[in-house]
Structure formats: C-alpha cells, structure tokens
Amino acid sequence: MTLSCKALKKITLNIPTINDSHNDFINLFKLLAQIEKCENTEIIFDFSECKFLRQNAVAFLGGLAKLINHRGGKAKFSWHTMQDKIHKNLEQNSFVFEFSGFADGWVGNCIPYRQDLCNDIDDRVVEVMNYLDDQWLGRGWIDIEPHAKNEVIQTVLELYRNAFDYSRSEIGIFTCGQHYPAIHQLKLSIIDFGVGIPHNIRLHLQKEDMLAEKALRWAFQGGNTTRQGSGGYGLNMATLKSFVKEKKGKIDIYSHEGQISIDPWGEIHQNSSTFFKGTMINISLQCI
Amino acid sequence: MATYIKIYDLCGANCIAAKHATKLYEQIYPLLKAGKEVELDFTGTYRFLSIFFNIAIGQLFGDIPADQIERSLKFTNLDDLGQRVYQHVKESAKLYYGDENYRKAVDSVNAEELLAYA
Numbered sequence: 141m142t143l144s145c146k147a148l149k150k151i152t153l154n155i156p157t158i159n160d161s162h163n164d165f166i167n168l169f170k171l172l173a174q175i176e177k178c179e180n181t182e183i184i185f186d187f188s189e190c191k192f193l194r195q196n197a198v199a200f201l202g203g204l205a206k207l208i209n210h211r212g213g214k215a216k217f218s219w220h221t222m223q224d225k226i227h228k229n230l231e232q233n234s235f236v237f238e239f240s241g242f243a244d245g246w247v248g249n250c251i252p253y254r255q256d257l258c259n260d261i262d263d264r265v266v267e268v269m270n271y272l273d274d275q276w277l278g279r280g281w282i283d284i285e286p287h288a289k290n291e292v293i294q295t296v297l298e299l300y301r302n303a304f305d306y307s308r309s310e311i312g313i314f315t316c317g318q319h320y321p322a323i324h325q326l327k328l329s330i331i332d333f334g335v336g337i338p339h340n341i342r343l344h345l346q347k348e349d350m351l352a353e354k355a356l357r358w359a360f361q362g363g364n365t366t367r368q369g370s371g372g373y374g375l376n377m378a379t380l381k382s383f384v385k386e387k388k389g390k391i392d393i394y395s396h397e398g399q400i401s402i403d404p405w406g407e408i409h410q411n412s413s414t415f416f417k418g419t420m421i422n423i424s425l426q427c428i
Numbered sequence: 429m430a431t432y433i434k435i436y437d438l439c440g441a442n443c444i445a446a447k448h449a450t451k452l453y454e455q456i457y458p459l460l461k462a463g464k465e466v467e468l469d470f471t472g473t474y475r476f477l478s479i480f481f482n483i484a485i486g487q488l489f490g491d492i493p494a495d496q497i498e499r500s501l502k503f504t505n506l507d508d509l510g511q512r513v514y515q516h517v518k519e520s521a522k523l524y525y526g527d528e529n530y531r532k533a534v535d536s537v538n539a540e541e542l543l544a545y546a
Binding site for chain 2: 287
C-alpha cells in the first residue's frame with residue numbers, strides 16, 4: 141500500500157486486498173489516514189494490487205470517496221485496474237452504479253451498497269429497516285424465527301438511529317453486505333465518518349482521557365445512555381450478542397483507537413494501533 | 429374514564445419515528461398534567477426504538493411526578509420486546525430528571541450536537 145503524488149495535485153491511492161481480519165480493518169483506516177491532508181486533490185483509487193474486496197471495504201471505500209468529494213477534492217475510481225471478479229461484484233451491489241452512473245445492480249449474493257445522509261432521519265430509519273428486513277435477514281440465507289429476527293433488526297436499527305443522531309457524519313452512513321455461500325457466511329458492515337463513539341462518551345462522562353476501548357465498553361453496556369431525556373445510546377447489545385454467538389458469528393466494532401470483538405468464545409476489548417475517527421461495525425453470521 | 433389512544437393508528441406497526449412520538453407526547457402530556465388517565469393500546473405494533481418511548485413518554489418525567497405517570501398511564505397489548513425497551517427508557521428518564529449532575533452530563537453531549545449543526 142503506497143501513496144505516490146503526481147503533478148496537478150493528483151494522487152494515486154493503491155487499494156490492497158481487503159478481507160475482514162483485524163489487519164484488514166487497520167489497512168482500511170490507513171487509507172483514510174493517507175488522504176486526510178489532501179484537500180482539493182484528485183485521488184485515484186487504483187486496484188492493481190487488489191485481489192479481493194470484502195463488504196467492509198466496499199462500504200468504507202464508498203464513504204472515503206464521498207469524504208474526498210465533500211472536502212472539495214475529486215475521487216476517481218480506476219475501474220480498468222480492477223480484476224473482473226471484483227468489478228462484477230461492485231456492479232452487482234450497485235457500487236459501480238453509484239459512482240459511475242451505469243451498470244445497474246442485480247439480485248445475487250450481495251446485500252446492496254447504500255449510503256444514507258443524516259437528515260430526514262425518521263424516513264431514513266424506515267428505509268434502513270426495510271433494507272435489513274428484506275436484504276439482510278429476509279433472503280433465506282439464515283435460519284431465524286420471526287420474533288428473533290424482529291429483535292435483532294430492532295437492535296441494529298438502534299445502532300443506525302444513534303449514528304444518525306450522534307455521529308455528526310456530514311457525509312452520512314455507509315452500508316454493504318455479502319452472502320458468501322462457499323464459506324456459509326453472511327456479513328454486514330456499517331460505517332460512519334463522524335466524531336466517533338468515544339468522543340461522545342468522554343464528553344458525557346467528562347473524562348477526556350478515557351481510553352477509547354473503555355468508552356466503547358461503556359457505550360455497549362446495557363442501560364447506559366447519552367440521549368437527552370432518557371432512552372439510550374440505546375445500545376443494549378444483549379440480543380445481538382446472543383444471536384451472533386448462537387450463529388457462531390462475530391461482531392467487530394472500531395471507533396477511534398478502540399476495538400471490540402465479540403464471538404462465541406468471548407469478548408475482546410482493546411486499543412488498536414491505528415486511529416479511525418468514525419465508527420465501523422462489522423457483523424458476521426454463520427449460515428449453517 | 430381513561431382517554432384511549434390506539435398507537436397503530438398513529439404510527440402503524442413500527443414505533444420508531446420521532447415525529448410520531450412527538451405527536452403522541454402532545455396528546456398525552458396535557459391529559460396527564462390535568463390529572464386524567466390515558467390508555468395506550470399497542471395492538472398491531474411490533475417494533476420499537478428507544479427514541480420513540482424517549483420522546484413520547486420519557487420527557488413526561490421532567491414535569492409530572494413519576495408515581496402519577498405510573499398510576500395514570502396504562503399500557504395494553506405492548507409485547508415483551510416493547511416492554512423491555514420502555515422499561516429501559518423509563519429507568520433512564522427517572523435517572524435523567526432525578527439527578528442534576530447526570531442531566532448536565534447528558535446535556536453536554538447534546539449541546540455539542542446542537543452546536544455542530546447550528
């Protein structure tokens with residue numbers, strides 16, 4: 141992963157292969173770090189070195205492109221540098237359509253890429269709810285009782301509602317998912333490029349020096365809240381945690397230097413070496 | 429006799445929108461303030477976000493004593509999931525309005541939020 145500056149304020153951002161291990165998330169955040177100070181610059185996403193992109197990378201790169209454009213720069217995808225299989229996947233999940241205006245997506249194994257601005261929040265939440273109902277847990281990829289589905293979607297919807305209300309992400313929230321039939325996994329990634337959960341928790345608890353992982357731990361503990369009046373950061377994750385454990389899946393949450401990983405074998409809370417100002421949530425479920 | 433409000437008629441099956449919660453609050457606040465009883469019938473609803481209960485009911489605790497709310501506000505046909513969300517909101521509301529330091533801390537996050545979009 142290298143960054144080379146060329147004339148006319150053009151920069152090439154070399155996109156590596158991105159899976160969804162810890163190092164892959166760190167590599168994504170490093171991409172953002174590389175362009176942080178590049179304002180009014182054309183940034184070309186080059187995929188020559190990329191052999192695979194998971195849904196977390198798709199959602200993240202979509203957000204990154206929007207962030208570049210939002211800051212007065214220009215994000216340009218070098219489509220011809222992509223391997224065919226990657227391009228096909230990005231066509232299918234509507235990413236190509238979003239950024240090039242051609243090649244409509246189609247129904248396959250993807251959960252379509254989407255971006256939601258943090259305005260008209262009530263309407264956005266309904267749209268997201270329908271998306272989760274139909275595209276994520278409504279495709280028959282996962283065995284789930286209607287009541288449990290209801291509860292899980294409600295929990296994930298709380299995550300969205302909190303991101304809409306508190307992230308202050310000027311470019312919105314980015315989502316993408318994928319069903320991987322060969323490995324029997326269903327994955328969904330949700331990302332915002334806002335102030336990050338630790339920022340709000342530190343402010344709320346008036347602990348400026350609170351470690352990011354401790355702030356995340358506080359936020360995802362049932363009963364804690366920063367919502368005015370009452371209600372919550374609302375992140376009572378018990379339902380989602382038990383569902384993920386039952387499905388032998390995993391939840392990864394990154395915000396600032398903090399990281400939480402939850403799987404059937406336990407929970408890891410730690411500070412990572414790389415800073416990501418926003419919040420990334422990755423949910424993996426085992427289908428069989 | 430309690431004033432009867434059918435929640436489904438207000439927001440359909442999903443109690444998730446702030447705008448519906450605000451309408452509900454505007455309906456029930458003057459009634460409870462006047463010492464009247466209100467029955468909220470949740471028949472047909474099945475999905476609930478904390479923000480809905482937070483706006484519709486949580487903020488009642490700022491101006492009406494908790495025991496009066498508990499006595500005068502009846503919930504019918506609210507399923508387990510809804511009850512859990514409501515209980516969470518209710519406890520948070522009691523804490524928020526009952527503890528000045530806690531309220532200041534919560535408000536600091538929201539004040540910054542408002543400033544960011546001012």
